[in-house]
């Protein structure tokens with residue numbers, strides 16, 4: 001089973017960026033958590049982070065036909081990127097959108113999740129654990 005893990009803008013700064021909201025763990029530690037959770041399972045991750053909308057769209061295109069599932073945190077693009085929504089809609093596998101923080105508890109500008117319209121499931125507010133839950137959900141669909 002192949003899973004792409006896509007993190008959008010500013011998530012490369014995890015650990016340094018608003019730690020009271022996103023925690024003190026880094027993106028590298030987050031990816032390590034997923035690798036550890038997948039031990040003993042036949043899973044290959046493709047990790048990708050970009051601050052650019054076009055690069056995220058291009059990467060989602062590469063996922064078509066080559067991975068079974070996508071775990072995506074589009075960061076701020078979640079709230080307005082129709083381009084990422086359309087790319088996710090073109091993807092033929094399962095999609096889980098993850099938000100580290102509970103966006104619904106925050107400013108109103110974060111309450112609308114445009115990209116989540118293409119997702120099979122959405123997780124918000126569970127910190128890094130949200131990615132692990134997303135992984136186990138995808139695993140349950142394909143095992």
Ligand code: DQA
Pocket residue numbers: 009010011073074075076077078098099100101102103110
């Ligand atoms: C986020 C929430 C977004 O509103 C914000 O722009 C992010 C991170 C989260 O993981 O909680 O960059 O997607």
